[in-house]
Amino acid sequence: MRVAFFVSFFPKLSETFILDQITGLIDRGCEIDIYADLPVQDSEAHPEVDTYGLREHTHELPIPEDGFRRVFKAPSLMVANLGKSSRVQLRSLNVFNYGQRALSLRLFYEALSCLNRKPYDIVHCHFGPNGLRGVMLREIGALQAKLITSFYGYDVSVSARHSRPHSYARLFAKGDLFLAISDTMRRRLVELGCPEDRILVHRLGVDVQKFNVSLHTPPDGSMNIVTIARLVHKKGIEHGIRAVARLVQTGFQVKYTIVGDGPLRDQLEQLIQQLGLNKVVKMSGWRRRPEIADLLAKAHILLAPSITADDGDQEGTPVVLMEALAAGLPVVSTQHSGIPEVVEDGVTGFVVPERDVTALAEKLRYLAEHPHERSRMGQAGRVAVKRLFDIEKLNDRLVEIYNGLNGQAAEKQAVMDESSAAARCDNANRFYSPTIH
16 A cells, blocks of 8 residues: 655654654555655654655655745746646646645645655645645645545644634545544544544554663652653643742752753743752753653653643644653643543543643642552553553554545445446436545
């Protein structure tokens, strides 16, 4: 089976969920091509990128940033790609159907990246805006495959809210299948107009075998707390730092490691200094998977204080929650988006109201004072991950979804052909053309 992944960045250290799907599909015999919208900005990549030779299968969309250069290059590219692709190129310039995407020549350049490639069975678009791109490319004939779109967080909370009304109407009407990573997100997609009969909940997962349960206790008796996240508002890291400060004020010895990077780094470093936590909090930047697994094995608690940002941006279900549970760690997090579907309050960790620093500090203190509860929750978390978030089982299911979608299309096509043949035999004057989604 040939599958095209449409993503915004690749490889990206923070999007391990996409990497795990790609490598899992390759392990199951699929041929994968990756179309990346923007140049890769991460200086490092997880080991699997090189192990699986994924850079050789990654195609960056050839869209010049400079508008003049974009227009200047277009005529020569049109001539170079004449022939069977001429109609595709002309359709990509239809401003009446595709508006600014056609006027800016963006759709034209996107179409060029898909030309002269072997046909795909599935086009899997990650995040809603990439789904819109996939629908348009299929409409103009640059793609012919069945189209699946996975939604993750901002594309439901921010992108849809800040775009013009019904911005996903075209996608919902023309897409074949939509995958939500939580029941909460599924409900939001329905509210946005997504047909219920074309949505499946397909959760994110982790390779449980890559995470070892450890009862590591530092010789100085300190409590190791870790947060792994992009340094953006919706991660709520400011509230996590303030909660740790309160824990320190009660006399506990704490080491708090924040793994990740992002636009709020300077602001958070200033907060750490203001609260006198320079010797307590370490901001380590991004780390590759083996380092993260080692860090989790040496930690006692994962702190994930997610919030709804002022612009409405929300999480989906952060993969790090599942990684921590797989490593046998209790999680302290918030009642945010799909998080309560991963962290069962009182069983595998605690979930408290968003932005409630007092509640976060209280749960951290409780776990610091009750090591047997940390152990109990950690064991329950690993069992839950194996049952619900095992990436091997989820990738098996993803292949079944792909096969089911193609099989359904083939079955409907056979019905259509049979009906058309019957109509010809009866000399009927009716046109039979059911819509296939």
